Amino acid sequence: MRLNRRNLLRYSAIAGASLALPSALRAQDGNPLTEIFGNGRVLRDTDQTLNTDAAQSLIATNEPILSFDTVYNLQLAISQYEPFVANGGWEEIPQEAYKLVVGNSSPAVIALKRRLIGGGDMPWAENINDTFDAQTDAGVRIFQARHGLIINGQIDEPTWYAMNVPAQQRLQQLYLNYTRVQGMAANLNPRYVVVNIPAATIEAVNDGMVEQRHTAVVGRVERATPIMASKISQINFNPYWHVPKSLVRQDLTKYMQENPNYLTEQNIFIYDGAGNKVDPQTINWAGITDEQVNYMYRQEPGAANSMGHCKINFYNPYDCYLHDTPSKALFGENARFHSSGCVRVEGVNQLVNWLLRDNGDWDQSKVDMTFESLQRLDVECQARVPIHTTYITAWANRQGTVSFRDDVYKFDEQGKVTFNETANG
Template sequence: MRLNRRSLLRSMALAGASAALPAAALGQEGESIWDMFARNRVLRDADQGGNSVAAEALIATNEPILSFDTAYNLQLAISQYEPFVAAGGWEEVPQEAYGLLLGHSKQAVIQLKRRLISSGDMPMVENVNDLFDADTDRGVRTFQARHGLVLNGQVDEATWYAMNVPAQTRLNQLYLNAQRVQTMAANLSPRYVVVNIPAATIEAVNDGMVEQRHTAVVGRVERATPIMASKISQINFNPYWHVPKSLVRQDLTKYMMENPNYLTEQNIFIYDGAGNKVDPQSINWANITDTEVGYMYRQEPGAANSMGHCKINFYNPYDCYLHDTPTKALFGENARFHSSGCVRVDGVNQLVNWLLRDNGDWDQQKVDMTFESLQRLDVECQGRVPIHTTYITAWANRQGTVSFRDDVYKFDEQGKVTFEETAA
């Protein structure tokens, strides 16, 4: 929702009156007033790319999610959501709206438009008709941007479900996250990195401004990324990947039973306690022993390495870290909860350059060349930048855009306001 008092008051009036007004007052039933020529013109004239750019501009501000500014903006959002929710909130979007996109002309477009108007994603109009026009396309993309969804302008599954989250639930998120941000903001230094788990994003912050923002992949529900506060200590360029013991038992055994050549294909070698190589075929993968699980399983540097070109280390007892990845396609998904707890970073070379700013002899060209060389190199971070992994499912910026994310780990459902951080 955009925090504009005039549009909000109009939305409140719409929400409270929509159930009582006849359909003709809010939209056309039956045959649309638009003929085929008008629909074709909508398709021809709509600037879908421009609509995406405009939607992204609403959220791509330089304000950190974790800051006192956000705490203040959340209070403003609460003050405007409360009367809106009291007036009835927004109505549900019917299942018939699923799949709607630019140029469609259906009765469900009317309910879709009313939903977008109620949340401020689309401007108020005098007559809500049944044509999915350019304004509706922009409204859907704005909604998608605020909810961290792919900006495709279509009422896809993720968009439809997000639209049908009740306004009361969103208000509850604002209450919880206002307290979370206020509590955590007090412990921030001028320069820090934030991993916001529900948004699967990373912000590199300096002097109250976001200097870099990165898409991330974080831990799935059963292997959640932990809440932590630490300091980034080292960059491992073109690292080996040592497979954690938990993954040896949970994953490697399954992969090896499905494909006996899996380790060879992935360039993973096994070493016993004396440093001797172990033949994978000598292990009974269906009944692996504790001793065999305890062997070192090491993946060599290269294109298939699970760490990609780098690993970003910081102290924590969970063996959790930030890293590159060879599977870039995951960054384009709506729900990026695929890892075993560690955090994969899109555009990680830029973040590495930012972290090595205090080392003096590093720049973007040197970082990129080191990546490409496949040279094994460990570099201590002189800056020791603090890092926080957090859980923020709702926030707002100064231009009045309120963003929401799914409660993936059910911390909102539990009413959690504070977390036991593991500090360095």
Template sequence: MAVSGAALAMPSVVRAQDSFWDMFDRDRVLRNVDQNGNTAAAQALIATNEPILSYDTAYNLQLAISQYEPFVAAGGWEETPQEAYGLKLGESRKAAIALKRRLISSGDMAMVESVSDMIDAPADAGIRAFQARHGLVVNGQVDEATWYALSVPAQTRLNQLYLNAQRVQTMAANLSERYVVVNIPAATIEAVAGGMVEQRHTAVVGRVDRATPIMASKVSQINFNPYWHVPKSLVERDLTKYMQENPNYLAEQNIHIYDGSGNEISPATIDWTNIGNAVNYMYRQEPGAANSMGHCKINFYNPYDCYLHDTPSKALFGENARFHSSGCVRVEGVNQLVNWLLRDNGDWDQNKVDMTFESLQRLDVECKARVPLHTTYITAWANKQGTVSFRDDVYQFDAQGKVTFEA
């Protein structure tokens, strides 16, 4: 979605009481606006089969830069007043005028002859388009995340375009015909073949203090209904604390403790205030609905003990900021991704994957096709229809000016 031209005159201001809107009450506005249609139109802006990471994206970013540069040179978009916070369809407030001008400037709201101080159909569509481009929950309301995204200056967005154009151009040279990309700032996963996205998944990635590492590898194996061996780092950071707060925590989570000889140990025999002692044991969570890996784990070689996996915590996929993990990547709709990764094995289809999930059978399957996997850090990209998407600089790599990353 292109920014408005630098020399384009903004629409005049018409207050609600001076316009035709005074003929209608708020309920009439709500009845006449197709909010679901506006949401669908917003999502269509970004729901293309173009990969985030490709040479085409590098080209599209250059086009976006050519549009943003003169706009920024002319002063960029107006500041969104704090009073715009909370605005939604049917509400009248002076700040709605500034909000509409902001949305028109960034190309999210269609140009109109005049703007009133009511959030009308074009403004509702504009808010939803803006939310879709910024990876936010599309609800048509200027909630906290939307207001903060609106408040980012145009110069900052242009700087993101510059930096990410370099990143994409550099990384695109390493791509093969088929690959998986985890884009950390967007918390999304794309399964790409023949230059087209065949699957796109919402993800949960590492929080700031336990960041998902940036790397390149190849998918090697699928573990169905796996055990989860609690990493030593999580025993130190989390598990000892949980046991001090709730002595039944391990039993509730179906986690068993074993010593170096494979003998099961009672939690009651461990001093949970002594971290040095607690980390000497192996902690294993049994397969099942509560298992932290969910129904599967997707393995690929890396020195970070990082992997993709299912999760029992599905609600997190619906959040704006999906940075909750300890470094591994949780995948929404992981059963479909598993089927895509195993399609060259010849004896797997979606039904077999789903039935294996439901059976709770422990099974390890080697992938005949070692599909390349890239975890990346792209905070700005554009598609061929002109939609420019932005994400927050969660790990502060933009602030550091990083173009390449150590593998």
């Protein structure tokens, strides 16, 4: 819900009242000329790029997701959601709304507009017609921005499902995350990095302001990214990738069964305990064996390396780290839960520059040149910047925008508000 401190309580009252509005007030009478010419005019009158920019501006503020300010903002959101939920919340939208876009006319648009008004994404209107107009397009894009969805103005599957989450469930998310953020905010340094797992985003924060924000890819459900608090210690430029034994068991054996040339194509070499190279064709890949797992598998630096151009290290017992990736397309997805626990970072070169700014002789140009050179280089971070991997599924900023994310690891469902973080001294 995009909260307006003056108007949201008014929305909470009218949303319940609107359920009983007679159809004559809910929908304007159809006009044959509108039916013939209206859709084209609606499309011409809708600046979809402007609507997207406006939606993004509501969430792209410099306020951290994890901060004392967020505690206050969540408290305010709770105080405004409670009477709204008590009054009945918003209504569901029907399946007929699926795939609606600007210019469409359908009775389901009426329910869609009522849902957007109830959620604060569209202003109150006395009369609601069945045309998906420019204002509806703007409201849908605001809704998508607040829920971390691809902003396309279409009622696609992720948008339809998110719109049908009950207001009571959203209020419960606010309660849980208020307690989570309140507990973590007391332990924050002036400068820190936050990986918010449900949002699959990273924030680089300094003195209460987000100086960089990055899209991320985090662990899938069965290989979850752990909740941790540590300190970033080292940057590995153009690193080797040593394949973890768990991935040899779970993935690599299967890939070799499907394609005997997989290791060669991926520039991965096998070494025995004495450091000698082993020919992959001499290994039996028919099933998972101790023989396979006991070798060391190393991928050379290069374009295909799973670490991309860098690895960002911090102490933890999970062999978890931030890194670049050659699989850039995944950053454009709604649900970015694909990794085996580590965190892939879009625009990682900028984050590396931010982390090395206390090293004196590093700037963005030097970072980029080192990436491109493929030179193997390890650089200790002079500033041991704290890093927090967190689980925040609801937050709010000071301009009244409340954001929600899916409970991917089911911690909300379990009612978890504290986590056993791994700390680095």
